[in-house]
Each structure stands twice: as C-alpha cells, then as structure tokens.
Amino acid sequence: MLKRLTLLAAAAAFAMTAGAAQAFPDKPVNYIIPFNAGGESDISARLQQPYFKKITGEDLIIQYQAGAGGAQAWSVLNDQPGDGYTIMGTNLPHIILQPLLQNPGYKTEDLTNIYMFHFTPDALLVRADSEFKTVQDVIDASKENPGALTVGGVATNTANHIAHQRFADLTGAEMTYIPYTGTGATIPGLLGGEVELLWGYTTVAAGQGDKVRMLAVAQDERHPLFPDVPTFKELGIDMVGGAYRGIAVPKSTPEEVRQQLSDIIGKINADPEFIKEMEDAGFAMLNVPYSEMDAFMAERQKVYEDTARKLGSLQ
Amino acid sequence: MAFDIGSVLAQAISPFNLLLALLGVVLGTVIGALPGLSATMAIAVLVPFTFAMDPASGLIMLGAIYTGAIYGGAYAAILVNTPGTPSAIATTFDGFPMAKRGDGDLAMTLATLASVIGGVIGAIALMTLSPLLANIALAFQSSEYFWLAILGLTLIASLSTGNVLKGLIGGAFGLILSMIGVAVVGGDVRMTFGISGLLGGIDIVSALIGLYCIPVLIDMVARPDRHLEPAPLGRGFRFFEALGHCATNAFNLFRSSVIGTVVGILPGAGGSIASLVSYSEARRASRHPERFGTGEPGGLLATESANNATVGGGFIPTLVLGIPGTPPDAVILGALLVQGIRTGPELFTQQSGIVYIFMLGLLIATVMMLPVGLLIGRYAYRFIVNTPKALLVPLIAFMTVVGSFAIHSNPHDVLVMVSMGALGWLLSLAGFGPSPIVLGLVLGQIAEQGFMRAYMIGGARGNFGGQLLFDRPISWAIFALIVITLGLPLFRNLRQRKTKGKEAHP
Amino acid sequence: MTSDRDIGGVIGSLFFFFIGAGVFAMSFEMSRMAAMFPRTVGAALAILSAIYVVAALRGYRGEAVEATSSASEQAEGLARRLTLLAVMIGWALLFPLVGMFVTSLTACVILMFTGLFERIPAQRLALYLGAVLGMVVSFYLLMSKLLHIPMPRGIFF
Numbered sequence: 001m002l003k004r005l006t007l008l009a010a011a012a013a014f015a016m017t018a019g020a021a022q023a024f025p026d027k028p029v030n031y032i033i034p035f036n037a038g039g040e041s042d043i044s045a046r047l048q049q050p051y052f053k054k055i056t057g058e059d060l061i062i063q064y065q066a067g068a069g070g071a072q073a074w075s076v077l078n079d080q081p082g083d084g085y086t087i088m089g090t091n092l093p094h095i096i097l098q099p100l101l102q103n104p105g106y107k108t109e110d111l112t113n114i115y116m117f118h119f120t121p122d123a124l125l126v127r128a129d130s131e132f133k134t135v136q137d138v139i140d141a142s143k144e145n146p147g148a149l150t151v152g153g154v155a156t157n158t159a160n161h162i163a164h165q166r167f168a169d170l171t172g173a174e175m176t177y178i179p180y181t182g183t184g185a186t187i188p189g190l191l192g193g194e195v196e197l198l199w200g201y202t203t204v205a206a207g208q209g210d211k212v213r214m215l216a217v218a219q220d221e222r223h224p225l226f227p228d229v230p231t232f233k234e235l236g237i238d239m240v241g242g243a244y245r246g247i248a249v250p251k252s253t254p255e256e257v258r259q260q261l262s263d264i265i266g267k268i269n270a271d272p273e274f275i276k277e278m279e280d281a282g283f284a285m286l287n288v289p290y291s292e293m294d295a296f297m298a299e300r301q302k303v304y305e306d307t308a309r310k311l312g313s314l315q
Numbered sequence: 316m317a318f319d320i321g322s323v324l325a326q327a328i329s330p331f332n333l334l335l336a337l338l339g340v341v342l343g344t345v346i347g348a349l350p351g352l353s354a355t356m357a358i359a360v361l362v363p364f365t366f367a368m369d370p371a372s373g374l375i376m377l378g379a380i381y382t383g384a385i386y387g388g389a390y391a392a393i394l395v396n397t398p399g400t401p402s403a404i405a406t407t408f409d410g411f412p413m414a415k416r417g418d419g420d421l422a423m424t425l426a427t428l429a430s431v432i433g434g435v436i437g438a439i440a441l442m443t444l445s446p447l448l449a450n451i452a453l454a455f456q457s458s459e460y461f462w463l464a465i466l467g468l469t470l471i472a473s474l475s476t477g478n479v480l481k482g483l484i485g486g487a488f489g490l491i492l493s494m495i496g497v498a499v500v501g502g503d504v505r506m507t508f509g510i511s512g513l514l515g516g517i518d519i520v521s522a523l524i525g526l527y528c529i530p531v532l533i534d535m536v537a538r539p540d541r542h543l544e545p546a547p548l549g550r551g552f553r554f555f556e557a558l559g560h561c562a563t564n565a566f567n568l569f570r571s572s573v574i575g576t577v578v579g580i581l582p583g584a585g586g587s588i589a590s591l592v593s594y595s596e597a598r599r600a601s602r603h604p605e606r607f608g609t610g611e612p613g614g615l616l617a618t619e620s621a622n623n624a625t626v627g628g629g630f631i632p633t634l635v636l637g638i639p640g641t642p643p644d645a646v647i648l649g650a651l652l653v654q655g656i657r658t659g660p661e662l663f664t665q666q667s668g669i670v671y672i673f674m675l676g677l678l679i680a681t682v683m684m685l686p687v688g689l690l691i692g693r694y695a696y697r698f699i700v701n702t703p704k705a706l707l708v709p710l711i712a713f714m715t716v717v718g719s720f721a722i723h724s725n726p727h728d729v730l731v732m733v734s735m736g737a738l739g740w741l742l743s744l745a746g747f748g749p750s751p752i753v754l755g756l757v758l759g760q761i762a763e764q765g766f767m768r769a770y771m772i773g774g775a776r777g778n779f780g781g782q783l784l785f786d787r788p789i790s791w792a793i794f795a796l797i798v799i800t801l802g803l804p805l806f807r808n809l810r811q812r813k814t815k816g817k818e819a820h821p
Numbered sequence: 822m823t824s825d826r827d828i829g830g831v832i833g834s835l836f837f838f839f840i841g842a843g844v845f846a847m848s849f850e851m852s853r854m855a856a857m858f859p860r861t862v863g864a865a866l867a868i869l870s871a872i873y874v875v876a877a878l879r880g881y882r883g884e885a886v887e888a889t890s891s892a893s894e895q896a897e898g899l900a901r902r903l904t905l906l907a908v909m910i911g912w913a914l915l916f917p918l919v920g921m922f923v924t925s926l927t928a929c930v931i932l933m934f935t936g937l938f939e940r941i942p943a944q945r946l947a948l949y950l951g952a953v954l955g956m957v958v959s960f961y962l963l964m965s966k967l968l969h970i971p972m973p974r975g976i977f978f
Contacts, residue, residue, distance in 0.1 A: 030971065037359045038645020046653045049363060061969050064359060067723050068497060068515030075511055076725075080971075102497065102504045105511030150775050156502030176775035178768055179500050181760075184582055184645070187638050192453035194772060207637045207652075209659055281652060352968070360968055480873050481830065484837050487866035491844050494859055501855025506847065529909065536905045537898030539938035706952055708905070708936035709929035716912055716925065717960055721970050726917035733913040737906055745833030763858045771854070 024084055024260045028059040031247075032088040034073030036066040039183070040120055040203055040283075041089045041245060047277050048117075051268040068104065069155070070094050074248075075105030082252025084261055092116075092244035093159050096297075096304045101157050108301070114258050115265040116246035116288035116296060118278060120201035122163040122218035122239065123229075124151075127190060128211055135215045135235050138197065139173045146174040152186045152195035155179050159243045160199040162307045163218065169310060170237050201242055202226065206282030218242055224279050241303070244286065262290035323668045326371060327675035335368075335376040336680040340687050343383020348695065350391045350399035350524050351718020354384035355642040362650045370654045371669050375676030377650065381643045382434055382626045382681055386688060389426040389619055394419065394543065394699045395711055397528040399718070401519055401587035401757045402625065405594040405618035407527060408474070408750070412610035417544030419700065423692035424557040425612055426619045427685060429568060432561070433620030434681035436572035437579065437627025441634075442674045446663060448628075449635035451580045457772070458783045460584055461765030462793040464758040467591045469800045471751045473598055474608060482751045485742075489755020492517050493763070500767040512727035519587075519757055521719040521732040526749040528715050529736025535708055542707060545700045552689050560612040567597050567613055568620050575621030579628025582638050586625050587757050593621035599800055627677065634658050634670060827877045834870040834877070841866030904935050920975030922961050929953045 029052070035041045045062050052060040065073040070091060080086040090113055098104040126132050132141070142149050153160030156179050164177045178195050180186045183204060190198040191211060198204070198212075202223050205214045214229045218239040222231055232239040247265060249258060266289055268274055275285055288296045326332070346357045357380050365373025388403035393410035406426070413422040440448060455463075468486060475482025495506045496516030507513035535542055561568060571593035578589035597617035598607040607614045629640030630647075637658040639645035651658060662670045699707065719732035739749045766783075773779030784790050844863030848856040908928050916924040933953050941949075964970045 030969070032971075036642060036645065037355060038639055038642065038649045042646075043649050043652055046362065046649055050366065059363075062359070062363075063724065063969055063971065064355075065724050066515075067518075067725060068511075071511070072515050072723060072725055072727075086971075101502070102514070103509070103511060104514055148775055148777075150772050155497075155499045161502075176771060178771055179502075180768070181499055181583065181764065184638050187636070188452050188582060188632075189456070191636070192456055194456040194768075207658070209657070211659075277655075356968060480869060480876070484834065484866065484869045484873060487862050487869060488837055488840065490862045491840065491859070491866065494844075494862075498851075498855040501852045503851045503855035505851060505855060505859065506844065529906075532909075533902045533905055536901040536932075536935050703949075704936040704938070705933050705949055706936075706956075709932040709953055710956055712905075712909065712912075712932050713925055713929055713957065713960060716909075716916070716928075717921075717964060720916075720921075721964060721968070724971050726913075726973060729913040729916070733909045736909065740906070742833055745829035746827065747830075747833055767854060767857065770857075 024257060025056055025058045027085065028061050029056075029084070030061050030063060030086045032063050032065050032073055032077075032086065034065055034067075034070035034089060034091075037064050040201070040243070041091065043281065044118060044245060044278065044283060045089065047274065047281070048265075048268055051271055051274050052264065055264055055267050069098065069158075071098055071104035071106065074098075074111060077106070077248060078110060078251045080250045082250040082254070084249065084253055084257035087114075087247050087249055087261065090246050090248045092119075092246075092300055093162060093304045094243075096301055097157055097162070097308060100305065100308050108297075110251070111248045112251055112253065112258065113246050113248045113293050113297065114262045114290045115269075116244050116286055116293070117265055117269050118283045118286050119242045119244040120203050120282065121223065121242040121284050122159065123200055123202050123205060124167070124215045125190060125198040125200050125205060125212045126196065126215060127193070128213050130196070130213065132197070132215065135230075135232070135237070138175075138215065139171050142173040142175050147176050149175040149197065150178050150195040151175045151197040151199060152178045152180055152189045153199040154183055154186060155181070157308070157311065159241075161311070162304065163199050163239070163241065165311050166239055166241075166307050167237070169307075170239065201282065202284065203282035206280070219284055223282075223284060225282060242284075244300070246288070258290055323671045323675065327375070327672045327679065332372050332375050332676060333679065335372055336379045336676055337683055337687070339376040339379025340383040340680050340683050341691070343380035343385075344387040344390075344684075344688065344691055346380070347384030347387025347399065348390035348691075349387075349714060349718060350397045350528065351520060351714070351721050353400065353520075353642075353722070354381045355646055356721065357384060358643050358646045362646060362653075365650060366653070370656065371672040371676070373650070373654075374647070374669070374673040375680070377647050378626075378630075378673060378677040379680035379683075381647070382623065382677065383684065383687075384643075385623055385626055386427070386430040386434075386619075386684055388622070389430065390423075390692065390695050393422045393426060393615075394696060395528060396531045397711075397715075398523050399520070401523065402590050402622040403618075404523065404587075404750070404753055404757070405590045406615060406622075408594065408608050408618075409611050409614035412608070413612075413615065414543050414696075416610060417546055418610065419543055419696045420546045420550060420693070421553045421557060421612075422615060423696050424552050424554055424689060425560060425615050427688035427692055428557055428561055429571075429616040429619035430623040430688065431681060431685045432568050433572040433575055433623035434626060434684065435678065436569070436620075437576045437624035438674065438678040438681055439627075440576045440624075441627040441630050442671070442678070445631045445635050448577070448580055448631050451577060452582060452632040452636060452638060452640075454789060455581050456787075457765045457768035458787055459765075459789050459793060460581070460761050461769060461783070462790050462797065463578070463581075463584065463588055463592070464762035464765060466595070466793055466797050466800070467588050467758045468754055468762070469797055470591055470595045471754055472801060473595060473604070473804065474750055475748070478746070481747055485747050485749075485751030486755040489752040489757075490759040490762075492522070492752070492756045493759025499760075499764055500771075512725070512730075515723075516760075517731055517735075517756065518719075518722055518728050520722050521728040522735045522756055523753060524715050524719050525732035525735030526739040526753055528711065529733065530740045530743055530749070532708060532712055532715075532736075533740050535704060535711075539704075541700070542704060543700050546696075552693065554689070561616065564613050564616050567600070567617055570600075571597060571617040571621040572624040575624025576628040578621075579625030579640060580631050582632055582640050584761050586622065586629070586641050588761070589625045589628075590618040590622045591754070591758075593617045595800060596796075599803060604804075623681070626681075630674075630677075634662055826880065831874050831877045834873040838867050838870035838874065841868075841870060901935055905932065908932055908935070916975070917973045918975050920977040921972040922957070923975070923977040925961070926954065926957050929957055 391397045392403040392406035396411040471486040574593040632638045633644040773782030848860035912928040
C-alpha cells in the first residue's frame with residue numbers, strides 16, 4: 001500500500017517538474033558533502049538520492065570532501081562551475097561560527113545557500129540507567145557541586161559546545177564540557193560512563209534506542225519519534241536549535257537555476273515517504289527555500305554571535 | 316533465534332552472492348593496492364548500486380570490497396615501501412626489505428596467508444562473540460586510548476636500536492606535526508601560519524605516501540639497477556615455504572589476530588594501532604628481535620594478520636552499538652540505515668538473519684582472498700619487477716600525486732605529500748628515518764585527546780590520577796605492557812654486558 | 822664514512838631544536854587546554870635535539886635509525902634525484918592551475934626520461950611514450966569517471 005502511495009506521489013511530482021522545467025537538470029548532479037561518509041550529512045544525502053532521481057530522472061552523485069570541519073570544501077565552493085550541476089551541503093552553525101572564530105578561508109556570505117531542509121535538534125542525553133530523570137535533576141546536581149558533572153560533546157566551538165554554553169547561561173547550571181572528535185566517539189563516552197551527560201542530537205537517540213534517554217530536546221514542538229520527551233521551551237528554558245543542514249551552490253550559478261534547485265529540494269522535502277524516513281532516523285524537518293534564506297540566515301547569525309561572545313572566543 | 320541456519324547458508328552461498336563476493340574482493344584488492352584510493356572511497360561509490368540489490372547481496376559486496384582493500388594495502392607496502400593506509404605502516408618494515416632482496420614472491424604469499432588467517436579469526440569473532448565483545452568498545456575510554464597510543468609509540472624505541480635518541484627526536488617531531496590545525500580540545504588554531512589549507516591538519520595518508528614513497532622514487536632514479544631483486548624463475552608461489560613460516564609463527568598469528576580483533580573494536584583508533592601493537596608484541600616475544608625490520612617473516616605475518624582481523628573487529632561496534640569502528644564501517648552503517656535496517660543487539664536476534672548472511676558473506680569473501688590474492692599478488696610482483704624503470708618511475712609518481720589528491724579532492728594534500736617527501740629525504744640523509752615521524756603523526760592526536768579528556772574529567776571529579784591510571788584496570792594492563800616493552804631490551808642489554816664482563820675477567 | 826662525527830645528525834638535530842623551541846614559544850599564545858601538549862612535546866624535542874648535538878660533537882654516533890642510504894651513497898646520481906624532486910614540486914604546484922591531465926602527462930614524460938639510463942631505439946621510445954600516455958589516460962578516466970573525483974581542470978584540462 002505504501003509503495004503504491006509513493007509511486008503515485010512520485011508520478012505526481014514527476015508530472016509537475018516535467019511541466020515546470022524540462023531543461024534542468026539533464027545530466028547527473030554532483031552533490032559534495034564536506035564531511036566524511038557515514039555522518040548525518042551523508043545519511044540525509046543518501047536518503048535524498050532516490051527521491052532526486054524520481055523527481056528529476058537524473059542521478060545525484062554524492063562525493064566527499066572532508067577536512068577542517070567542512071571548511072576545506074566550503075572555501076573552494078565558489079571555484080566550482082556555477083551551472084547548477086555542482087551543489088554542496090552546508091551546515092549551521094558551522095558556516096557562521098567558523099568565520100567568526102578563525103579564518104577558515106571563506107566568509108559566511110560567500111556561501112549561496114539555496115535551501116535548508118532539516119535540522120537535528122540539540123538534545124541532552126543520559127544513559128538509560130542514569131539517576132537523572134529530568135532536566136531539573138541535572139540543574140540541581142550541578143548547582144550543588146559546580147563543575148563536577150561532566151558533559152560530552154563534539155569538539156570545541158561547535159553546535160554542541162554552543163548548546164552547552166547556552167544551557168549554562170539560561171539555567172546557571174555549571175558543568176564541565178568534555179570535547180570528543182565526533183558524534184561517533186561521544187557515544188562510547190556516554191555509554192561507557194566516562195561522562196554523565198551528553199550534548200547530542202535527536203539522531204543519536206534514534207540510533208541508540210533504549211540504551212539512552214533524552215531529557216529534553218531543543219525544538220519548538222516535540223519530535224514525532226519521541227512524543228514523551230519534553231522540549232526545553234516547555235521547561236521554561238528558551239533553547240531552540242541544533243545543527244541545520246542545507247544546500248549551497250557556487251556564486252556564479254544563475255538565479256533561475258538556484259530557484260529550480262530550491263524547488264526540487266522542496267519537492268523531495270514534501271514527499272510523505274521521505275519525511276517518514278527522515279523522522280524515523282531522528283531528523284526534524286525544516287523548509288527554508290531560497291526566497292526565505294536571507295531572513296533565516298540573519299536570524300541565526302544573531303543567535304550564534306551572542307553565544308560565541310559569551311564563549312569568550314569571539315575575535 | 317527467529318530464523319533457521321539452513322536458509323541463511325543457502326542465501327549466503329547463492330551463486331549470485333558468491334559472484335558478488337569474488338568481484339568485491341578483486342575490486343577491493345586492486346583499489347587497496349593503489350595508495351590514496353581507499354576502501355571508504357570504493358564503498359561510497361558503490362553504495363547506490365547496492366540499493367538496487369537485495370540488502371544481503373549489497374552488504375556482502377561491500378564487506379568483500381572492504382576486506383579486499385585492507386589486504387590490497389600490503390601490495391604497495393611490500394613492493395614500493397608505501398603504506399596506503401596507517402594500518403599497513405608496519406608491513407613496510409619487513410615486507411619491503413624482503414622484496415628488495417628478491418623474496419618478494421614469498422612476502423606476497425605470506426601477506427596473503429596472514430590476511431586470510433587474520434580475516435577469518437576476526438570474522439569468526441564477529442559471528443560468535445559480537446554482543447559480548449562490543450563491551451570492549453565501552454570499557455576502553457580516554458585514558459586507555461592514551462596508554463594505547465603510548466604503547467604504539469614505544470615501537471620507536473625498538474625500531475631504532477642503535478640510535479634511540481634519533482628515533483625519539485623523530486617521534487617528537489611527528490607528534491608536533493599531528494598538532495597542526497584546529498585543536499579538538501581547546502578549539503585553538505595551532506601552527507597553521509595563516510594557511511587555511513592547514514586548518515584540517517596534515518592528512519596522515521598524504522604524509523605516509525610522501526615520507527615513504529618519495530625517498531624510494533628518489534633512490535630509483537639515481538641508479539640504473541633494478542628496483543627490486545627479481546625472484547628466480549619457476550619458483551612458483553613458494554606456498555609451502557610460506558606455510559612453513561606460518562606453522563612456526565602459529566602462536567604469533569593467533570596473538571596478532573586476537574590483538575587485531577580486540578583493538579579493531581575500538582572506534583576510531585583500531586586500524587592504525589592494531590598492527591603496530593601486534594608488530595611490537597611479535598618482536599618482543601620473538602627469539603630474534605634483532606631480525607625485525609630487516610625482512611623477518613614473523614613481522615610481516617603479525618601486521619598483516621592483525622590488520623585484516625580489524626575488519627571483523629570493526630564491524631562489532633558498528634553492528635551491535637551503531638558506532639562505526641572505521642570510516643568504511645561508517646559508510647556501511649549509513650547504507651544499512653538507508654535500507655531501513657536498525658543496528659543494535661536486536662540485529663543479532665531478529666531481522667530474519669540478514670546480519671548473519673552478511674557475516675557469512677564476509678567470511679566467504681575472506682577465504683576467497685587466498686586464491687585471488689595469490690594470483691593478483693604474483694602478477695603485481697612480476698609487474699613491478701619487470702617493468703623498466705623508465706615506466707615504473709612515472710607510474711609510481713603519478714599514483715602518489717593522484718592518490719594524495721583523491722583523499723579529499725584537495726590540491727593542498729598533494730603539496731603536503733611532496734613537502735613531506737622532500738623533508739623525509741633530507742632527514743634520511745641526516746640519519747633520521749621516516750617511521751618514528753609517522754608513528755608520532757598517527758598516534759599524536761589519539762594520545763593528546765585521550766590525555767586531555769582524562770585530565771579534564773579527572774579535574775571535574777577531583778581525581779586526576781585515578782581517572783588516568785590508578786582506578787582503571789585496563790590501563791594498568793597496558794601500562795604494564797609499556798614497561799615490559801621498554802624494560803626488556805634494557806634488561807637483556809644489562810645481562811649481556813654482565814656475561815661479557817665475566818668473560819673478560821674470569 | 823671518512824668523518825667520525827655525525828655531521829648530518831648535528832645539522833638535523835639543530836633543525837629539530839629550532840622547531841621544538843619554536844613550538845614551545847608558540848604554546849604560550851594558546852589557550853590552557855590546547856597548549857599543554859605542544860609545550861611538553863616542544864620542550865622535549867628541543868632538549869633531545871640539544872643532547873644529540875652535544876653527544877655527536879663529542880664523538881657519539883649510533884647506527885642509522887632505519888636502513889636508509891648514507892649521504893655518500895646519495896651523492897650518486899644527485900642530478901637525477903634533484904630532477905625528480907623538482908618535477909614533483911612543480912607538479913604539485915601547477916596541477917590546480919594548469920589542469921591535472923596536462924600537468925601529469927608532462928611530468929610523467931619528464932620522469933620517464935629521468936628514469937631512462939641507456940640509449941634505446943626510437944621504436945622502443947615510441948612504445949614507452951605510448952605506455953605513459955595510456956597510463957595517464959586510463960588513471961585519469963578511472964578517477965574522474967569511475968570514482969567521481971572532481972579532477973582540477975585549470976586552464977587546459
């Protein structure tokens with residue numbers, strides 16, 4: 001039954017594109033992931049791949065150009081041909097924080113984002129057998145013994161680190177942040193008991209099942225996969241955020257092609273089957289098309305700048 | 316269990332799947348043999364094709380490519396002294412000297428046998444003990460990673476007998492190279508001198524290619540004699556001679572495979588440390604430690620069995636915990652997720668045995684490596700021996716450039732490769748070998764982050780010593796190994812001197 | 822070896838001494854957490870190198886760390902060695918600008934002649950050149966078409 005529905009949806013989507021734009025794309029599109037294979041960016045790209053083919057009839061070829069937390073690829077994006085056949089994944093807060101804190105070889109405004117399609121909401125995780133049942137437990141424990149609680153996260157000056165700092169600012173909870181190399185390395189740290197808590201994403205909880213428990217997620221509404229986990233907002237902590245993912249094109253790409261690509265991604269993002277796959281993996285859907293990009297980026301820029309200033313590392 | 320073994324077996328050894336496994340092993344071996352081209356790359360390219368197949372077939376093919384590629388890494392290490400991955404570093408220590416003196420055919424056969432044995436032991440551990448062994452990934456924490464890295468670094472001392480000081484200097488220099496780029500702990504940008512290309516640090520594989528391969532190329536063009544001593548004609552595979560070496564090294568093979576499996580379980584660190592540790596252990600346990608590094612079959616057997624055992628070991632945390640052990644594991648994990656297969660302990664009890672079909676496929680692919688590897692290895696060896704230098708030099712040089720570019724599609728990595736090569740050559744003139752530098756570079760990040768995390772956690776809990784060593788039994792064990800590894804040669808030295816002294820003054 | 826002092830080792834150690842001291846100095850501009858390792862290792866490198874310099878000047882020399890050829894052996898064919906190194910450096914610098922294919926073909930042909938030690942008949946030479954061309958073309962296609970690696974095109978291709 002589901003299969004038939006997808007087919008129908010695909011046929012409908014195909015009919016729509018065929019009417020709107022026959023010219024683009026007429027050959028495979030290269031999709032550069034600025035991270036290593038196997039991460040969230042890769043998995044979401046892999047999930048998009050078949051839908052792209054269904055909607056456009058062309059292949060989406062995924063390439064990896066990892067290095068320097070994405071900076072290596074982003075710094076050369078504008079050197080790529082701007083014909084719409086080279087697109088690159090972009091991540092927030094990376095593309096805002098990196099130019100703020102160091103000189104990564106590109107500026108935030110150098111990247112032409114055309115669509116932001118999902119985000120992985122920040123989440124505070126504990127082991128399933130942890131004594132901490134609620135966020136309040138954590139706040140109480142950390143006030144009793146400031147700095148004694150350890151909370152893991154990915155590297156320094158990253159989405160996790162920002163979440164850690166923002167949580168501390170809003171609640172006064174003082175904990176020690178322990179940086180790991182990547183999301184993969186944080187999980188054994190939590191499960192093995194090296195750290196008591198973990199700043200992660202909903203995707204981590206989705207992947208680890210009943211071995212971990214989320215105390216709260218930084219979303220506007222509860223995640224459909226975790227109806228029992230409260231949002232920080234419900235608890236009176238104004239935190240909405242995480243790692244946002246989208247697609248950018250080289251600067252030289254014509255307006256028309258930018259719009260077409262944005263439409264294609266929008267169609268993939270509207271496919272009910274795709275939405276279900278993404279949410280099952282822990283992602284939270286987001287729809288920021290090309291036309292709304294500037295406003296979205298300006299709002300995010302402000303949030304990250306504030307936090308980065310508090311981290312004390314803003315230059 | 317919710318499935319029957321017969322159907323698993325029937326599915327795994329269906330002719331189509333066998334064909335895929337064969338294809339995967341051949342493809343993997345060729346890709347792995349070319350420095351810079353990695354299993355990750357080959358698997359990532361093929362993932363979309365497997366979506367069209369049924370999940371089990373796709374997985375078998377991916378697993379076969381992976382194991383083939385790790386094995387293929389031995390080719391470049393033995394024949395041109397160039398490890399394409401950190402896990403093949405120790406293979407160059409004895410493999411290349413063997414090839415150089417005309418025993419390349421034996422070295423290739425030994426590498427094949429060891430890889431198959433290590434791979435089979437790793438795969439069997441994966442099939443039978445996974446849920447149990449997965450706990451190792453959780454038991455090893457920052458402090459254990461730190462001590463493991465230090466254990467790897469002790470190899471410097473044993474590699475540089477005769478001039479430990481120069482070895483230590485090279486190792487410290489390698490550690491400094493490993494710090495270049497954005498620091499994970501602290502977030503500082505260290506020693507990039509404003510070059511944005513250095514933010515990501517020095518890529519280990521391009522440094523490996525440069526440090527090991529460029530000096531070999533430079534030597535090749537200097538003299539008209541052959542690159543490798545050719546083997547006498549009609550000697551065949553020297554299969555039984557190799558089997559004989561395996562028999563005398565039976566315990567070495569077993570120990571190295573177990574080290575490979577267990578260390579392979581550790582996410583992130585496994586591949587590079589496992590073969591170094593097993594090499595060091597083989598050397599320590601050997602009755603002729605002085606022969607290591609000059610073409611000792613035992614050294615080659617240790618590293619090759621260990622690095623293929625990491626394939627099975629690396630899948631254990633990937634499948635049981637959903638934590639990928641190595642980059643290729645990460646790609647396969649991603650492919651599993653997209654197929655809608657959820658990893659976790661349930662994978663071993665439910666899900667209609669797909670994971671068993673995959674593991675059986677991996678085992679079959681590993682066994683297939685024997686005939687495939689012997690044949691390809693023989694041709695690869697003959698090719699390198701018989702190709703005139705005028706063609707071999709541009710071929711290898713082109714591989715180094717294209718290979719180091721391919722890692723991240725980044726021209727900067729090629730520049731790093733060539734500069735490291737030039738530096739390595741100049742340093743070799745001053746008597747500093749490349750291996751200590753490489754060990755420092757490969758293990759530096761693991762050591763620094765492990766130590767810094769233990770330091771920060773210890774600081775938060777007010778118990779630094781306990782966090783680093785005293786409260787951690789696994790750290791005790793690794794620490795004891797470090798002391799033994801460093802102490803044993805000293806002890807032997809002392810005893811030798813004593814006996815010599817007695818002889819001199821009766 | 823004619824000299825009984827390890828001059829190469831002294832020069833190398835001096836180089837390492839300055840690197841170690843430099844890293845030690847640089848560590849004071851880093852944050853506390855990021856500075857710990859560079860400071861320790863930088864100091865260790867500087868001290869070890871200094872010890873080696875002193876020891877070598879007083880006549881200590883160990884064997885070479887690995888079986889690398891000594892400086893006197895290296896003098897043989899020095900021109901060819903330097904040609905190879907120059908070609909590799911030029912290759913690495915030029916291919917992003919000029920294009921992977923053209924640079925590689927040029928470099929491979931130069932290296933072919935560098936690796937050629939005797940005069941060979943014209944027919945053989947043509948065969949070699951053909952082989953080099955075939956090799957560059959096939960690897961280029963393998964990389965760009967099969968593995969989808971975006972090869973830099975530069976001004977040519």
